[in-house]
Amino acid sequence: MEKLIVIIDEMSEYARQLAVYLNGRRGFPYRAVVFSFAEEAKSCAENGAVYAVLASEQLEKEVLSVGFSEDVRLFWLSETKNLQTESVLYRYRSAKEIEKRLMQPDQNRKEIPVIGVYSPAGGVGMERLSREIAKGFSKEGKVLYFPFLPFGIYGKESRDGISELLFYVKQRESELPERLCSLMQKGEYVDSFAPVRWSTELRDITKEDMECLLRCIEMKTEYCAAVLAVGQFDAAGSAVLGCCDIVLTPVWDTEEGHKIQEEFLRQLKEAGETGLFSRVTEFLVESGEESVGFSHAVAGAVKKGGEVLAGRKGGNSIPDAGTA
Numbered sequence: 001m002e003k004l005i006v007i008i009d010e011m012s013e014y015a016r017q018l019a020v021y022l023n024g025r026r027g028f029p030y031r032a033v034v035f036s037f038a039e040e041a042k043s044c045a046e047n048g049a050v051y052a053v054l055a056s057e058q059l060e061k062e063v064l065s066v067g068f069s070e071d072v073r074l075f076w077l078s079e080t081k082n083l084q085t086e087s088v089l090y091r092y093r094s095a096k097e098i099e100k101r102l103m104q105p106d107q108n109r110k111e112i113p114v115i116g117v118y119s120p121a122g123g124v125g126m127e128r129l130s131r132e133i134a135k136g137f138s139k140e141g142k143v144l145y146f147p148f149l150p151f152g153i154y155g156k157e158s159r160d161g162i163s164e165l166l167f168y169v170k171q172r173e174s175e176l177p178e179r180l181c182s183l184m185q186k187g188e189y190v191d192s193f194a195p196v197r198w199s200t201e202l203r204d205i206t207k208e209d210m211e212c213l214l215r216c217i218e219m220k221t222e223y224c225a226a227v228l229a230v231g232q233f234d235a236a237g238s239a240v241l242g243c244c245d246i247v248l249t250p251v252w253d254t255e256e257g258h259k260i261q262e263e264f265l266r267q268l269k270e271a272g273e274t275g276l277f278s279r280v281t282e283f284l285v286e287s288g289e290e291s292v293g294f295s296h297a298v299a300g301a302v303k304k305g306g307e308v309l310a311g312r313k314g315g316n317s318i319p320d321a322g323t324a
Contacts, residue, residue: 006032053073150196162193257285281305
């Protein structure tokens with residue numbers, strides 16, 4: 001369902017210009033609508049489509065009587081500059097500053113951890129491995145899984161997925177929240193999307209695109225985490241992983257496997273990817289019987305990932321500025 005920013009204000013031209021600005025902003029995941037009277041917003045309140053209300057402080061009594069749900073954020077437009085608080089905004093501050101306040105996380109809202117999965121080595125079964133890792137994080141609630149993987153197979157035969165989602169991010173982002181929901185494939189533990197059809201469709205992903213997509217994910221507060229699986233470490237892969245809180249990387253527990261991982265980390269440092277380097281968290285993939293080794297690898301990834309997200313330990317130290 002598309003989420004709305006409801007603007008209720010007796011200054012109709014001010015409200016209209018603010019709505020035009022917000023609706024024209026790339027990556028803004030909500031649609032702004034304007035009402036002159038609080039009663040006009042009742043239908044929006046009843047269908048649960050409202051994310052936030054931006055209203056004149058003179059209309060506070062009328063707005064509160066509408067019956068917006070408790071999770072709707074309320075902001076009051078004030079004529080007095082020195083009365084700004086968490087819920088009070090100075091009316092004549094810039095539209096850009098108002099947008100920034102609307103996009104700031106609600107202190108009472110649960111943050112969704114974003115977990116990346118990438119392997120510099122082949123043969124680990126990235127799609128199956130990353131999906132099982134996503135399932136492993138579902139003990140706290142449902143997980144949302146994004147396979148940025150060319151030639152993936154799971155769910156590909158059923159409908160469009162990541163490929164169409166990327167089109168909406170770049171070309172029709174005002175419709176992105178709705179498409180995000182309609183393309184989703186529901187599961188018992190993990191909701192996901194069909195993988196990309198061709199590797200070329202991943203070529204032009206930017207960090208701005210990912211930030212736009214992740215803001216839409218933030219609207220899905222029922223998810224305890226989002227898992228982003230990446231199959232190639234190119235400019236697009238770097239953009240995807242650069243938006244993750246942690247990057248889980250499987251390492252074959254062999255001499256060759258450790259060499260491949262060391263080379264990957266060296267390349268990150270030489271490329272100046274210090275932020276990404278510090279978020280890489282390794283877990284071992286043991287040789288031997290596939291099912292046993294695979295289960296151990298998944299368990300190790302989920303354990304290490306949980307430790308990092310809890311702030312206890314994990315990840316790499318950020319290299320010195322002169323390391324590269």
